[in-house]
């Protein structure tokens with residue numbers, strides 16, 4: 480058994496932040512490529528399957544990232560309830576027989592860049608080859624979703640790292656033509672709102688022969704990483720400047 484990794488985060492219910500990556504089976508290759516944006520949903524880890532480390536590579540992978548305790552939590556004497564036991568197991572601090580297996584578990588000292596390399600980069604490179612992909616984070620408030628997906632200048636998140644990689648692929652593949660479009664939306668209380676267009680409120684999700692889409696969502700063609708990230712920053716109503 481792998482040894483414990485420390486320091487560990489406190490309660491599973493409040494500190495675990497999971498990300499799910501998925502590849503759908505390759506749709507027909509098209510020179511027009513869409514890189515989907517990310518979204519956050521609430522879920523419960525109680526539905527996790529029991530320990531099973533012998534997983535094959537699947538289309539949907541689930542990873543767990545622990546964040547370190549904050550200074551405030553340390554001051555308040557918060558207790559750690561779950562920890563990363565090796566690279567795939569989350570184990571209870573109080574009852575060692577209670578454990579859950581995931582495709583990958585990252586301890587509190589893991590960098591976002593490492594999380595991206597292991598859990599997200601494949602989805603991005605797949606998308607650039609025409610395979611639909613989604614990366615999303617879920618977890619309770621303060622579990623680290625924003626830190627992981629957006630990050631900051633010192634530690635860029637999955638979104639800026641993905642944008643950077645997408646443009647690197649474009650640059651390294653002069654023989655192909657790419658069209659990159661960005662849309663940015665929120666789902667809040669079951670209502671879909673366009674974050675790139677203030678008029679785009681309460682949009683409908685529809686399905687046709689091409690697939691699922693949000694009716695009327697604004698799609699901006701982007702020409703550079705800075706352009707893509709500035710749209711996302713605008714959607715959040717904040718300034719952004721990221722250096723790689």
Ligand SMILES: Nc1ncnc2c1ncn2[C@@H]1O[C@H](COP(=O)(O)OP(=O)(O)OP(=O)(O)O)[C@@H](O)[C@H]1O
Pocket residue numbers: 545546547549587618619620621622623624625626627
């Ligand atoms: N891996 C980490 N290492 C260090 N600090 C982290 C890490 N993850 C999160 N934090 C810090 O924890 C705090 C909460 O994280 P964050 O804001 O990302 O949570 P959140 O899940 O987006 O919360 P909310 O749902 O309320 O928006 C922030 O101060 C963030 O900087």
